[in-house]
């Protein structure tokens with residue numbers, strides 16, 4: 001077991017996580033043989049500062065601003081008593097895969113050097129944000145919705161906050177208080193967080209304390225300095241395998257993975273065992289949800305031992321297929337190229 005970091009409360013054992021400063025990335029082999037959802041004990045954590053411990057007996061969610069007719073606040077039990085919805089939704093950091101700008105494209109970007117493990121799919125339960133907005137009466141001149149977290153201010157930028165356009169806020173956003181059937185754990189936003197389907201993880205503000213509805217476009221460091229112009233997540237794929245996994249030559253093996261896209265369903269997944277010269281279609285199984293991921297598998301019988309590279313590429317319902325390279329991005333966001341996953345075929 002790795003030491004428990006002060007900034008994250010849950011244990012971060014070495015076989016489930018790679019720790020990056022304040023944040024922790026899931027190891028993809030931790031999803032092998034696991035069901036559709038990412039168990040909470042291995043769900044990645046991305047913290048700007050430190051997980052706060054919030055006293056729910058005094059906590060209130062305040063909804064106010066020039067775009068609201070009757071500003072008011074809500075307590076935890078009050079929210080839990082409201083009509084709820086349950087969604088299976090992925091949360092993924094915009095920088096997921098950033099490491100591959102450097103390792104695959106030799107053009108690295110600063111920031112957390114995530115592999116592909118800054119994503120998880122959980123079953124979230126909560127109150128639709130639009131239901132709360134109807135309670136406070138949104139005026140016709142309302143434009144933006146600004147959720148703010150109660151964690152410590154980040155450097156000189158203040159509390160973590162990022163505006164959402166009103167039409168997204170009124171669409172499918174959840175004010176979630178449950179994750180995988182349990183109250184949200186502290187690291188994932190207790191007592192409540194936003195869950196913004198299909199959008200970059202930063203939209204899903206944790207430890208929610210305040211929502212401002214404005215009548216003009218809002219700028220905060222989180223849509224101006226960091227994460228400018230990023231909204232929906234691109235299409236990506238990962239194998240449920242360790243980096244440099246060792247597979248016995250005595251096959252065949254059933255290789256498993258998952259593909260996802262913030263723009264909609266995955267319609268096709270192909271795998272290459274020869275560095276992209278030829279591709280075979282993987283079989284889909286299990287659930288096929290819009291804002292989550294599609295599990296797939298493919299049989300493979302390696303013929304000789306040695307180092308190999310596995311590649312998976314998915315196509316989403318908008319017709320976009322993962323490219324072989326991603327255009328340079330100064331922040332290292334949205335690495336959607338096919339990842340070259342090294343393995344070793346060994347004598348069984």
Ligand code: MTE
Pocket residue numbers: 043044045046047048049091092093094148149150151160187188189200201202203204205206207
């Ligand atoms: N909300 C607050 N208040 N503070 C944060 O540091 N990090 C954001 C988002 N919400 C963050 C936040 C980022 S960048 C991501 S990717 C997701 O939370 C990560 O959610 P998770 O830690 O539950 O996986």
